[in-house]
Amino acid sequence: MKAKYIRVIACFCIVMGVVTVAVTGVAKDSPDFVRITPADIHWHDVPNGHGVQQAILLGDPAKPGMYVLRVRFPPYLMDVPHWHPNARYVTVLEGTWYTGTGDTFDLSRAVPLKPGSVMLHPAKAIHWDGSGSAEAVIVQIVGEGPGTTTQVDPSKPFWIEVPH
Numbered sequence: 001m002k003a004k005y006i007r008v009i010a011c012f013c014i015v016m017g018v019v020t021v022a023v024t025g026v027a028k029d030s031p032d033f034v035r036i037t038p039a040d041i042h043w044h045d046v047p048n049g050h051g052v053q054q055a056i057l058l059g060d061p062a063k064p065g066m067y068v069l070r071v072r073f074p075p076y077l078m079d080v081p082h083w084h085p086n087a088r089y090v091t092v093l094e095g096t097w098y099t100g101t102g103d104t105f106d107l108s109r110a111v112p113l114k115p116g117s118v119m120l121h122p123a124k125a126i127h128w129d130g131s132g133s134a135e136a137v138i139v140q141i142v143g144e145g146p147g148t149t150t151q152v153d154p155s156k157p158f159w160i161e162v163p164h
Contacts, residue, residue: 053071
């Protein structure tokens with residue numbers, strides 16, 4: 001009887017050990033993982049942005065460190081030549097994003113980038129971009145803060161409504 005009791009306890013211990021290993025062997029997220037669903041994204045109007053909206057997903061562009069944000073341009077709205085102090089990596093998520101470089105805005109020289117396209121804005125490189133067509137555009141920007149925007153000619157409005 002004692003041997004049977006010991007076998008039952010041993011089997012129970014083995015089963016519990018297997019269960020414990022199986023449960024602890026399942027991949028678990030560390031607290032550092034972040035998941036953001038479309039429902040979690042909160043868009044905010046850019047002040048004086050003529051309908052441009054921004055959503056900060058991770059970090060804070062105004063503070064040191066990496067940040068991820070999205071910008072939504074309404075149709076036919078672009079920004080004028082400007083630059084940022086640090087490099088920024090831009091991925092087109094929706095619409096056709098029109099991009100140009102240099103200190104003169106000229107829509108006829110813009111390069112259209114479709115969804116899935118990526119553009120690097122090198123630190124302090126002058127550029128301009130936005131929606132040059134009837135499509136709204138959403139881009140995702142990854143950069144290192146603090147990130148600011150310096151307009152080449154601050155005497156002009158920052159936003160241009162392109163002819164349509």
